[in-house]
Amino acid sequence: MNARVLIDGPSELVFDYAIPAGLNVLPGCRVRIPLRRKSATGTVLSVIVPEQADFALRELESLIDPEPLITPVLLRTADWIAHYYASSIESVIRSVLPEGVRSEENSAKTRRVAILDAAPDPAALAKLEKRAPRQFAILSLLAAAADLRMAVAYLGEGNAAALKSMEKAGLLRLEAEEVRRDPEADNQEEFIESKPLVLNPGQATALESVLQAVANPASSKPILLLGVTGSGKTEVYLQAAQRALDLGKTVLVLVPEISLTPQTVRRFKSRFAAMRDQVAVLHSNLSQGERFDEWHRIRKGTARIVIGARSAVFAPLPDLGLILVDEEHENTYKQENVPRYHGRDVAVLRAAFEPCAIVLGSATPSLESWHNTETGKYELLRLNERADGASMPLVRVVDMRLEQTKHKGGVAILSDKLRTALEQRLEKGEQSILFLNRRGFARSLQCPTCGHVCQCPHCAVALTYHRTDERLVCHVCGHQAIVPRKCPECKSPAIILQGYGTQKVEEVLAKVLPKAKFARIDADAMRRKNALRDTLSAFKSHKIDILIGTQMIAKGLHFPNVTLVGILNADLGLHVPDFRAGERTFQLITQVAGRAGRGDLEGEVIVQTFTPHSPSIQYARKHDFDGFSEQEMEFRRQFSFPPYAHCAVLTSRSTHERRAEFTLQTLHLRLAENLPNGITLGEVLSSPLIRSHGQFRFQITLRSHRARPLTNHVQQILAKTSLPEDVTVVFDMDALNFS
Numbered sequence: 001m002n003a004r005v006l007i008d009g010p011s012e013l014v015f016d017y018a019i020p021a022g023l024n025v026l027p028g029c030r031v032r033i034p035l036r037r038k039s040a041t042g043t044v045l046s047v048i049v050p051e052q053a054d055f056a057l058r059e060l061e062s063l064i065d066p067e068p069l070i071t072p073v074l075l076r077t078a079d080w081i082a083h084y085y086a087s088s089i090e091s092v093i094r095s096v097l098p099e100g101v102r103s104e105e106n107s108a109k110t111r112r113v114a115i116l117d118a119a120p121d122p123a124a125l126a127k128l129e130k131r132a133p134r135q136f137a138i139l140s141l142l143a144a145a146a147d148l149r150m151a152v153a154y155l156g157e158g159n160a161a162a163l164k165s166m167e168k169a170g171l172l173r174l175e176a177e178e179v180r181r182d183p184e185a186d187n188q189e190e191f192i193e194s195k196p197l198v199l200n201p202g203q204a205t206a207l208e209s210v211l212q213a214v215a216n217p218a219s220s221k222p223i224l225l226l227g228v229t230g231s232g233k234t235e236v237y238l239q240a241a242q243r244a245l246d247l248g249k250t251v252l253v254l255v256p257e258i259s260l261t262p263q264t265v266r267r268f269k270s271r272f273a274a275m276r277d278q279v280a281v282l283h284s285n286l287s288q289g290e291r292f293d294e295w296h297r298i299r300k301g302t303a304r305i306v307i308g309a310r311s312a313v314f315a316p317l318p319d320l321g322l323i324l325v326d327e328e329h330e331n332t333y334k335q336e337n338v339p340r341y342h343g344r345d346v347a348v349l350r351a352a353f354e355p356c357a358i359v360l361g362s363a364t365p366s367l368e369s370w371h372n373t374e375t376g377k378y379e380l381l382r383l384n385e386r387a388d389g390a391s392m393p394l395v396r397v398v399d400m401r402l403e404q405t406k407h408k409g410g411v412a413i414l415s416d417k418l419r420t421a422l423e424q425r426l427e428k429g430e431q432s433i434l435f436l437n438r439r440g441f442a443r444s445l446q447c448p449t450c451g452h453v454c455q456c457p458h459c460a461v462a463l464t465y466h467r468t469d470e471r472l473v474c475h476v477c478g479h480q481a482i483v484p485r486k487c488p489e490c491k492s493p494a495i496i497l498q499g500y501g502t503q504k505v506e507e508v509l510a511k512v513l514p515k516a517k518f519a520r521i522d523a524d525a526m527r528r529k530n531a532l533r534d535t536l537s538a539f540k541s542h543k544i545d546i547l548i549g550t551q552m553i554a555k556g557l558h559f560p561n562v563t564l565v566g567i568l569n570a571d572l573g574l575h576v577p578d579f580r581a582g583e584r585t586f587q588l589i590t591q592v593a594g595r596a597g598r599g600d601l602e603g604e605v606i607v608q609t610f611t612p613h614s615p616s617i618q619y620a621r622k623h624d625f626d627g628f629s630e631q632e633m634e635f636r637r638q639f640s641f642p643p644y645a646h647c648a649v650l651t652s653r654s655t656h657e658r659r660a661e662f663t664l665q666t667l668h669l670r671l672a673e674n675l676p677n678g679i680t681l682g683e684v685l686s687s688p689l690i691r692s693h694g695q696f697r698f699q700i701t702l703r704s705h706r707a708r709p710l711t712n713h714v715q716q717i718l719a720k721t722s723l724p725e726d727v728t729v730v731f732d733m734d735a736l737n738f739s
């Protein structure tokens with residue numbers, strides 16, 4: 001047996017070593033190995049049975065710890081990920097054990113401390129004063145310290161000899177003590193402890209079911225908690241977490257992205273303020289040392305509540321009692337590089353392996369999770385009303401085709417209705433949010449006169465405009481059409497490519513509302529460190545009247561003084577070449593609308609669209625998830641899209657356009673041979689984002705009712721095909737991103 005070892009150090013070397021007889025080596029074990037003429041340390045990524053013994057292979061020296069760093073459950077989870085997403089176990093172990101945790105250099109930081117076991121006798125101390133003034137000074141300092149201990153560094157540099165002789169004389173003890181590198185050390189935010197609220201009947205019923213699952217995890221299903229925005233899901237999470245902790249268990253909270261879900265993190269920290277040291281927050285901005293310390297605090301059971309984004313699903317919590325996945329529908333749970341796992345799905349699996357209770361929460365669940373409640377795999381719990389008695393905001397839809405006629409030439413940006421509404425809020429001293437959906441570069445063709453969008457007749461997704469060859473292409477099946485000169489529906493020659501940015505909106509606002517103070521939140525404006533936090537706090541303290549932003553402001557924000565939310569171009573997300581376009585638009589409008597009227601004041605939402613009758617917009621207007629999902633599921637079933645089938649994308653990338661294309665065509669030919677039953681193989685197409693980072697990209701979409709045969713088939717073909725060195729091929733199972 002051989003071990004594939006990732007060597008500690010910045011160069012990320014991987015070598016195979018023979019495992020000496022009698023040594024029990026598992027993936028995740030820390031090992032000592034020979035490297036050139038020295039000895040080095042590393043982490044075992046995988047254990048392989050070689051096809052033939054390689055006698056030249058060097059042997060491992062020893063195991064550093066007898067146990068692997070990875071728990072058996074996480075090892076099993078890692079194995080599942082490697083198979084399901086067709087990634088190497090090596091890449092998965094790297095994610096499960098991030099570099100900061102693996103590397104020897106980050107090992108715990110220690111300092112020397114001097115300790116008194118008991119307060120010194122005052123009489124004896126007084127005697128020392130004349131005889132040994134230095135010892136007297138040290139003992140007095142120690143005696144005054146709160147827990148009779150003090151870092152040697154604080155006792156003064158020149159005291160080393162004195163301390164040694166005092167230790168010998170039994171006057172004090174010297175010890176090495178671990179110092180925690182606390183990522184929150186300079187966080188000034190105060191967390192005032194929040195008390196549990198009295199639950200309303202809906203919340204109480206939901207909590208009861210969750211508690212049952214916490215008590216009997218082995219016999220319970222994953223729970224989908226569908227609660228409208230503001231229905232008090234978080235309070236249910238908090239009380240369920242409290243119970244798990246009371247039972248001596250630990251809790252894992254996954255959020256879509258730490259920086260975009262400050263509210264959730266703050267509310268957990270406030271509820272568990274009394275046990276603040278037991279809350280660990282994992283995010284991408286931790287230093288290697290901080291990550292190391294947090295990870296080991298979690299593993300030892302010192303930190304019993306972990307809040308983190310996607311990769312926190314691998315947090316090594318012992319005795320896990322409950323996993324909470326907040327906003328489970330969010331795309332950010334899917335990792336967009338290898339291994340391309342979905343954090344929510346991995347969490348569900350981990351919960352089954354542990355076993356522990358798991359709750360997926362959302363106001364707009366993914367249709368995948370929804371489908372699982374329909375088939376009985378998940379249990380469905382609902383909260384249909386806002387918890388604090390507020391009513392759902394009124395949503396008005398503005399038909400931009402009518403507005404367009406007033407704007408000869410350019411595209412209408414601000415409708416009269418929205419402008420008037422903004423003016424009213426300014427007069428009343430209330431705040432507004434303007435939301436601009438700016439997704440993708442792939443452009444669809446839409447008629448501003450009648451709203452018609454050119455769609456694929458076979459797949460019912462919008463066709464993508466390819467500028468280079470002046471064609472419309474379907475990105476699912478490859479169907480092509482010529483670009484019409486006139487709208488096929490109403491014959492208007494005004495058919496245009498949609499699109500304008502946040503900066504343009506700012507310009508228009510400055511003109512029509514010269515007195516308003518506004519700020520923009522998007523990736524460009526938020527480059528500066530803390531820019532997002534600063535802008536949000538300025539908005540909170542009403543230094544800003546109108547906040548303009550992209551997807552970044554759709555999540556988790558809670559501003560009681562916001563009474564108006566405007567969605568400028570609800571269409572943009574709707575006509576991208578993606579069968580999930582309707583679902584995303586529904587989610588987005590519902591979530592953004594949820595930002596309005598969260599205080600005592602009533603909220604209003606204005607949605608501007610060129611296709612006011614589209615189901616995503618109409619159902620979102622009525623806050624009707626059931627209506628939306630019913631019609632959307634019918635469309636998915638009819639065209640065999642997820643959740644009725646798995647959909648994967650195989651992409652090739654290269655700086656050489658022809659080679660990228662040719663490689664994928666070769667793979668396509670091989671995939672087509674002996675294609676297992678039930679798998680649909682799409683054509684080789686240029687990606688909607690044909691060129692990115694200087695690389696040309698081509699893709700094939702595959703669909704199958706069952707996941708395993710699809711992954712196995714692709715994996716087999718990939719293993720048999722040798723790729724040109726300058727072409728990268730990526731397989732994305734259950735892909736969410738088709739660009």
Ligand code: ADP
Nearest residue numbers: 197198199200229230231232233234235387388
């Ligand atoms: P969600 O997470 O479902 O969007 P929140 O948890 O943010 O909803 O709850 C919305 C508001 O309702 C919050 O201000 C919260 O404090 C309040 N709330 C939640 N539960 C109750 C309750 N049982 N009684 C009174 N107010 C509640």
Ligand code: ZN
Nearest residue numbers: 447450487490
């Ligand atoms: Zn038209």
Ligand code: ZN
Nearest residue numbers: 456459474477
């Ligand atoms: Zn098509």
